[in-house]
Amino acid sequence: MWIERKALAxxxxxxxxxxxRELCEVLASLGFPVDGVAxxxxxxxxxxxxxxNRGDAMSHRGIAREVAARLGQPLTPLPPSAPEGAPLxxxxxxxxxxxxxxxxxxxxxxxxxxxxxxxxxxxxxxTPKKLPxxxxxxxxxxxxxxxxxxxxxxxxxxxxxxxxxxxxxxITTLDGVTRSLATADLVIADEAGPIxxxxxxxxxxxxxxxxxxxxxxxxxWFDARTVRATARRHSLHTDASHRFGxxxxxxxxxxxxxxxxxxxxTWCQARLLGAWTAGAEPQRGTAVVLEAGLxxxxxxxxxxxxxxxxxxxxxxxxxxxxxxxxxxxxxxxxHDLNIPEDLAEExxxxxxxxxxxxxxxxxxxxPEHLAPAYLQRQALARRLAHLGFHQTVTYGFISPEADxxxxxxxxxxxxRTLANPLGYEYSVLRGSLLPSLVVxxxxxxxxxxxxxxxxxxxxxYLSGPSxxxxxxxxxxxxxxxxxxxxxxxxxxxxxxADLAGLARDLGIQDGPxxxxxxxxxxxxxxxxxxxxxxxxxxxxxxxxxxxxxxxxRDLSLLVPLGLGHETLRQAMASALPADAxxxxxxVDVFRHRSLPEGRQAWxxxxxxxxxxxxxxxxxxxxMAAALAAAEALGAxxxx
Amino acid sequence: MDQLLPPEIDEAARSFASALAACGDLNALMRLKGAYVGRxxxxxxxxxxxxxxxxxxxxxxxxxxxxxxxxxxxxALKGRQTDLESAKKAQDALAAGWDPTLPPPxxxxxxxxxxxxxxxxLVDVFRPLGFHVEEGPEVETEAHNFDGLNIPDxxxxxxSSDTFYLAAHPELLLRTHTSPVQxxxxxxxxxxxxxxxxxxxxxxxxxxxxxxxxxxxxxxxHQVEGMLVGHGIGMQHLKGTLEYALRTLFGPHTEIRLRPxxxxxxxxxxxxxxxxxxxxxxxCRVCKGSGWxxxxxxxxxxxxxxxxxGIDPTxxxxxxxxxxxxxxxxxxxxxxxxxxxxxxxxxxxKAMGGLD
Numbered sequence: 001m002w003i004e005r006k007a008l009a010x011x012x013x014x015x016x017x018x019x020x021r022e023l024c025e026v027l028a029s030l031g032f033p034v035d036g037v038a039x040x041x042x043x044x045x046x047x048x049x050x051x052x053n054r055g056d057a058m059s060h061r062g063i064a065r066e067v068a069a070r071l072g073q074p075l076t077p078l079p080p081s082a083p084e085g086a087p088l089x090x091x092x093x094x095x096x097x098x099x100x101x102x103x104x105x106x107x108x109x110x111x112x113x114x115x116x117x118x119x120x121x122x123x124x125x126x127t128p129k130k131l132p133x134x135x136x137x138x139x140x141x142x143x144x145x146x147x148x149x150x151x152x153x154x155x156x157x158x159x160x161x162x163x164x165x166x167x168x169x170x171i172t173t174l175d176g177v178t179r180s181l182a183t184a185d186l187v188i189a190d191e192a193g194p195i196x197x198x199x200x201x202x203x204x205x206x207x208x209x210x211x212x213x214x215x216x217x218x219x220x221w222f223d224a225r226t227v228r229a230t231a232r233r234h235s236l237h238t239d240a241s242h243r244f245g246x247x248x249x250x251x252x253x254x255x256x257x258x259x260x261x262x263x264x265x266t267w268c269q270a271r272l273l274g275a276w277t278a279g280a281e282p283q284r285g286t287a288v289v290l291e292a293g294l295x296x297x298x299x300x301x302x303x304x305x306x307x308x309x310x311x312x313x314x315x316x317x318x319x320x321x322x323x324x325x326x327x328x329x330x331x332x333x334x335h336d337l338n339i340p341e342d343l344a345e346e347x348x349x350x351x352x353x354x355x356x357x358x359x360x361x362x363x364x365x366x367p368e369h370l371a372p373a374y375l376q377r378q379a380l381a382r383r384l385a386h387l388g389f390h391q392t393v394t395y396g397f398i399s400p401e402a403d404x405x406x407x408x409x410x411x412x413x414x415x416r417t418l419a420n421p422l423g424y425e426y427s428v429l430r431g432s433l434l435p436s437l438v439v440x441x442x443x444x445x446x447x448x449x450x451x452x453x454x455x456x457x458x459x460x461y462l463s464g465p466s467x468x469x470x471x472x473x474x475x476x477x478x479x480x481x482x483x484x485x486x487x488x489x490x491x492x493x494x495x496x497a498d499l500a501g502l503a504r505d506l507g508i509q510d511g512p513x514x515x516x517x518x519x520x521x522x523x524x525x526x527x528x529x530x531x532x533x534x535x536x537x538x539x540x541x542x543x544x545x546x547x548x549x550x551x552x553r554d555l556s557l558l559v560p561l562g563l564g565h566e567t568l569r570q571a572m573a574s575a576l577p578a579d580a581x582x583x584x585x586x587v588d589v590f591r592h593r594s595l596p597e598g599r600q601a602w603x604x605x606x607x608x609x610x611x612x613x614x615x616x617x618x619x620x621x622x623m624a625a626a627l628a629a630a631e632a633l634g635a636x637x638x639x
Numbered sequence: 640m641d642q643l644l645p646p647e648i649d650e651a652a653r654s655f656a657s658a659l660a661a662c663g664d665l666n667a668l669m670r671l672k673g674a675y676v677g678r679x680x681x682x683x684x685x686x687x688x689x690x691x692x693x694x695x696x697x698x699x700x701x702x703x704x705x706x707x708x709x710x711x712x713x714x715a716l717k718g719r720q721t722d723l724e725s726a727k728k729a730q731d732a733l734a735a736g737w738d739p740t741l742p743p744p745x746x747x748x749x750x751x752x753x754x755x756x757x758x759x760x761l762v763d764v765f766r767p768l769g770f771h772v773e774e775g776p777e778v779e780t781e782a783h784n785f786d787g788l789n790i791p792d793x794x795x796x797x798x799s800s801d802t803f804y805l806a807a808h809p810e811l812l813l814r815t816h817t818s819p820v821q822x823x824x825x826x827x828x829x830x831x832x833x834x835x836x837x838x839x840x841x842x843x844x845x846x847x848x849x850x851x852x853x854x855x856x857x858x859x860x861h862q863v864e865g866m867l868v869g870h871g872i873g874m875q876h877l878k879g880t881l882e883y884a885l886r887t888l889f890g891p892h893t894e895i896r897l898r899p900x901x902x903x904x905x906x907x908x909x910x911x912x913x914x915x916x917x918x919x920x921x922x923c924r925v926c927k928g929s930g931w932x933x934x935x936x937x938x939x940x941x942x943x944x945x946x947x948x949g950i951d952p953t954x955x956x957x958x959x960x961x962x963x964x965x966x967x968x969x970x971x972x973x974x975x976x977x978x979x980x981x982x983x984x985x986x987x988x989k990a991m992g993g994l995d
Contacts, residue, residue: 031899031912033933234990297956298907298939300875325920341942344901345907348874353909354734360878360883362770364869369767370762374772378759381751385994390749392983393754395859396777397803418813419806420799421851422858429778440983449985455748458845459777467808470776486744487733487907554670590661592654596647598962603670633715638674 002038002124003046003063007143011064014073020044023067023426029352030066040123055224056333057136059145062500064334069314069350074243082258084276089216090159091278097186097223098162098198100250102218102257102277105153108133109269117267123566132270133208133215136263146219146248146256149196150415153214155206158191162198162220169194172204174531185230186222199227200236215264217348219257221250221281224335247335250281252307257565281332288319290326290343300357305606312343373472373531377457379534380474382505389453389476394436396458399425402439406515407431415463430462433475434525438517441477445521450585451480451494452521456527472528476502479521497520507532550609551619556638558599558632564601572604575629576622580614583607584626587599601638604630643693644686649676652708659715663722667702668716675712683709724879738819753972753991754861754964754980758843761962763864765841768880770865773840775820777813777847778805784814787822788904789943803847803858813847817864818904821846821940821959825868825948832950836959837869843964854976861964868940868950868957874907877937877958885934889916896931905938905959905974916971924971932970935962 005023009016015023024034027048034049048063056062061075088105111122113135114426118128121135124142128135133150141147171194172178179197181187186198195203199222208215211575224247231241254277264270296302309319316331330337337343348356381391400413403426405412412430423425430436433456441452454477459470478499484491499514499522507588508531512524559568564585573584588603595601606626627637655675662668676683688704693701737743751759763773777785785797796802796815803813818843828838842864852854867880877899886893894914902908913934915926923926937960942952965977972991974980981986 028898031901033898053901076970094918224791232793232798270879296873298873299872300873300878339906339942341906341939348907349899353874353899356897358880358882361869361872361876363769363836368771368838368840370771371665374774381755382994384748385751387749388984390985390988391750391751391752391755391992392988393752393861393981394983395981396847397858415805415807415808419804419809420849421803422851426858436686442987443982447986452985453747454983454985461721461778467805467811468778470778484661487741488730488744496819543950556670556674567876590658592657593653595650 001050003048003060004040004120005044006125007045007060007120008064008067009063011073011143012023013076014071014074015064015067020046020193026067026070027063029354029482030070031349032063032066041119041196042247042596043123045123048469052246055335056145056249058243058246059141059143061144065316065347065523067625069311069316072314078255079258079262079345081254082261082275085274087164087276087278089156089479091276092159092161092163093279094163094420095186097476098220098279099282100253100277100279101162101218101314102253102275103219104261104275105214105258105273106217106261106264106270107214107273108212108264109271114267117263129135131208131210131212132264132268133212136260136267140256140259140263141243144252144256144259145243146252146329147199147243148256149202149218149240149261149304150260151195151202151206151216151218152208153216153390154212156190156216160195160216161189163187171195171197173197173201173234174204174207175201176204179234179236181259184226185233186226197230197234197336198222198242200230200234201238203544215270217257217260219253219260221248221253224248249333251332251548252572253277253281254529261491267460274583277434282331284329285338287320287329288328288337288340288343288345290328290340290347292324294340295344295347298341299348301358303347303351308347311347315346315352317343317346324556326637345525357506373528374535376528376531377475378529380506380531381455383454383458383477384454387502387505389455392440392456393436394433394456394458395426396429396461397421397426398428398430400428403428403431406434416461416468431460431462433458433460433473434477434523437477437523438521439477439519441479441521445479449480450485451478453478460525460527464549474506474528474531475523475525477517477521477523479518493520494522499516500526546609548610548613550607551614552605553608553619553623554587554606555606555623555630555636557602557604557625557627558596558638559602559633559635561598561600562634563635568602568604568630568635571629571633572606572626575625576606577610580608580610581606582609643697643704646691648682648686648708653847655715659719662719662723665720665727668720668723672716673826676716681736683712701734735854740831748989748994750985750988750992750994752980752983752988756992757964757968758861758863760888762841762843762883768839768883770839770841770867773824773842774844775814775817775819775823777845779814779819780809780810781812782821783819784812784816787819787826787944787947789941789962790903790949794903799849801849803849812884814844815848816846817842817844817862818959818961818962821944822856822948824866824946825950829949832868832955837867837889837955839867839869841865842934852978854926854978855966857977857981859975859981863962863964865961866940866942866957866959868945868955870955872939872956872958874909874939874958877909877939877960880958881935881937881960883913885913889913892919897937900938901937902936902938902961904941905942906941908936908938911935911937911960925973934967935960937961 033049035049036048038045050057091101113132117139121128137148164183165185165187169181170178187194188196195206201354204559222244224245227241227244231237292305309321312319318329320327328343399436404525416429418427437454444452456475460466460473479494481491483489496514498513503511512526515523517523584606586602590601646920802815805811844864847859850858882895896912897909900908900910912931914920915930915932917923917925918929926932940957940959944954
């Protein structure tokens with residue numbers, strides 16, 4: 001919200017002596033940080049950030065009250081109330097959401113909005129309408145925070161009532177939009193129907209124009225919740241709804257009416273025909289009791305209770321001190337002081353948060369461990385990063401098409417679709433991370449990356465009867481050219497087998513399906529449930545190992561295509577002494593049409609080691625046994 | 640003549656050239672040599688046995704054929720051996736007389752995502768104070784995301800213009816902050832809070848708000864939530880903890896500043912500024928000359944939040960904070976565009992995320 005400096009100083013003269021920087025610091029320390037300062041109309045306007053709970057501060061007077069309380073300096077007094085007279089027309093308050101409605105009827109004179117008021121409005125980025133009744137109401141809102149409205153009195157038919165809208169009623173608001181009203185909309189109506197949306201916007205039919213002769217003023221108080229609901233229902237967020245919606249000051253109803261009358265009298269020689277008020281201010285809430293103990297706990301040190309009382313009084317509270325506590329009645333403009341903690345905050349705020357002491361909270365129990373699932377993800381991310389992979393972060397929602405590529409029929413997208421997505425391409429909570437990684441890989445490829453190594457750790461979503469279930473998932477994509485970037489490492493393209501090896505290295509049981517995602521780009525995806533959890537770092541039992549030399553022998557076999565490596569390996573291993581066989585695996589594959597039909601050549605490497613020196617004949621015997629076991633599966637020694 | 644030798648020998652002869660070409664190093668070549676011309680069990684040895692057993696009238700012709708094969712294989716093997724040896728020698732020479740100005744082979748290095756790395760770092764910072772990590776789902780209920788956090792039922796954040804809802808499950812939404820983890824955790828530990836001696840945890844994670852994608856907005860971003868519940872917890876404990884954490888993060892001379900602010904789930908509430916880590920609070924572009932940068936929002940847990948979870952606010956009290964990970968990362972790194980964090984260019988990830 002814009003606060004014009006000269007206007008602020010009119011409300012709190014002591015602020016005039018502050019440097020702009022000092023003023024900004026005072027405001028920030030009170031909870032109103034200044035986002036920027038702009039030179040406007042020969043003065044400065046401060047862009048003040050006001051939190052939603054402080055409707056009372058959304059005006060120059062409101063900010064001035066805060067500065068005055070901090071500086072301990074007086075506010076400029078408001079002009080005394082003018083006497084009221086008998087109602088000139090009937091105003092009926094038919095809903096509890098509007099307990100008080102101050103009004104007046106004036107006959108407008110020839111004068112215009114003074115330049116000073118126009119400059120004030122322009123400094124706040126508001127546009128003067130050069131209609132005194134409209135500009136004065138607007139100027140009042142920014143200066144005192146109380147929204148008012150002026151109707152063309154001659155356009156009003158019969159009595160005025162404040163009531164709930166009736167089914168089927170409509171209103172054309174000042175912005176020219178005709179709106180169908182809900183019965184929860186509070187309206188100002190004359191005998192022909194609604195003439196304003198209470199606290200939100202006036203009606204077009206009764207608006208003040210250049211030809212208006214007589215005006216009916218409205219300075220009321222409307223229930224915040226009702227105004228918020230109507231503003232939201234009609235997507236109509238106005239300066240008035242903003243303030244009423246955050247809680248206006250009911251005591252300002254009469255005062256703002258008087259101020260408005262005064263302005264019209266001065267600006268355009270308006271003649272007051274009558275001023276009166278329907279209803280009365282709502283009862284003030286009950287007092288809140290602040291115990292010294294609570295204040296001490298929150299403040300972190302024992303604070304002097306009379307000083308706390310004095311601080312609250314400076315903010316407009318009525319305070320009754322008793323032994324060890326304060327009974328506090330907040331001022332009419334504060335709707336946010338409802339519990340003792342709220343009052344403690346006010347005491348600290350006025351004193352300055354910089355005075356809060358600093359201490360580490362004592363440990364009251366043993367610290368908890370990090371969860372295994374969390375540690376698993378940390379360890380995986382680090383392992384993959386050290387292996388050369390880059391961790392990605394992509395959006396959790398993707399397009400239905402992209403999702404359908406990997407999600408599978410058991411995971412229908414309907415249960416994972418957003419009701420209000422940003423767009424079609426972001427509408428489904430993804431069943432797979434791979435589509436997003438393919439996009440990131442493509443982007444890297446277009447940027448000329450020689451090798452693409454990406455992984456993501458994120459939830460995927462599984463449709464279920466009670467909503468999408470989240471599954472912590474790892475996906476990896478790998479493509480491009482390996483090596484060839486130094487004199488020792490030959491270049492070759494990334495293969496499907498590289499991903500299988502990576503999956504095995506990560507401890508994934510039952511090698512996951514390796515997808516060919518694009519030309520030379522492969523990937524896999526696994527639920528983290530399929531990965532081993534990190535073991536507790538207890539010290540494992542010592543397992544002795546041989547210190548005698550190992551013997552390595554190769555066996556070149558012709559094996560039938562279709563015979564699995566694991567089958568062959570197990571068959572061969574079962575024919576060998578388990579305590580001597582250290583390793584057995586295929587280390588080379590040769591496929592060529594020169595080989596017998598339906599065969600490939602595997603070079604099997606066997607490694608033996610035992611707690612004694614192995615002799616050649618012994619190993620020869622094992623090799624023969626291994627060969628026999630292989631032959632039983634249809635393999636033969638390659639000649 | 641072909642009928643003199645068995646077909647497997649002819650096959651072996653035919654496949655010799657490609658097998659030779661496939662030998663990438665001397666070991667492989669030695670294996671191939673053994674298979675073709677070795678003393679025992681090789682193709683050559685087998686042929687010699689055949690020659691011995693052959694009828695006299697074929698011996699001459701067969702001998703010539705065998706010699707031709709053996710000679711061809713031996714020459715080719717020798718040639719390949721020379722090539723491989725000289726290649727090895729060249730490489731050994733390169734290795735022995737390594738010119739350190741040449742680019743050496745380097746192990747592959749990837750990177751953690753900068754956002755994850757920052758979140759991990761925050762966990763590391765809080766671990767010595769006894770904080771652990773709590774996590775919660777991204778798909779949440781209104782109750783956990785709003786009601787349990789003292790957020791009024793007509794709060795604008797609940798509108799479908801601000802929050803993503805599930806089409807088939809209107810009561811479910813994508814969490815708009817990590818604060819529902821507070822609610823879940825407090826509900827879970829409430830019955831055993833006394834035995835535990837309170838609780839203190841961080842909740843890092845992804846959150847969603849319905850913002851269009853632009854240089855400063857993203858519909859998905861990350862937060863780190865911190866919470867502590869104990870006896871007699873006040874603002875001084877919030878300040879002390881954050882002072883410790885932010886000094887660990889930014890250096891021992893870091894100062895922090897609390898300013899009053901408002902969040903429905905805390906009372907009192909505050910914004911926390913840190914003395915600008917980039918310029919040492921002398922004034923720069925990042926702190927806009929003020930020497931301070933806003934780093935997180937915090938406060939003492941609102942009694943309604945404790946009550947909702949079944950914790951007596953007259954016995955227990957605590958503090959909570961919430962921090963925007965992207966915001967902090969962008970500010971400290973001066974990354975100009977939020978979208979870079981989700982594009983996942985490997986160059987960006989390597990430079991910004993890196994490794995521990």
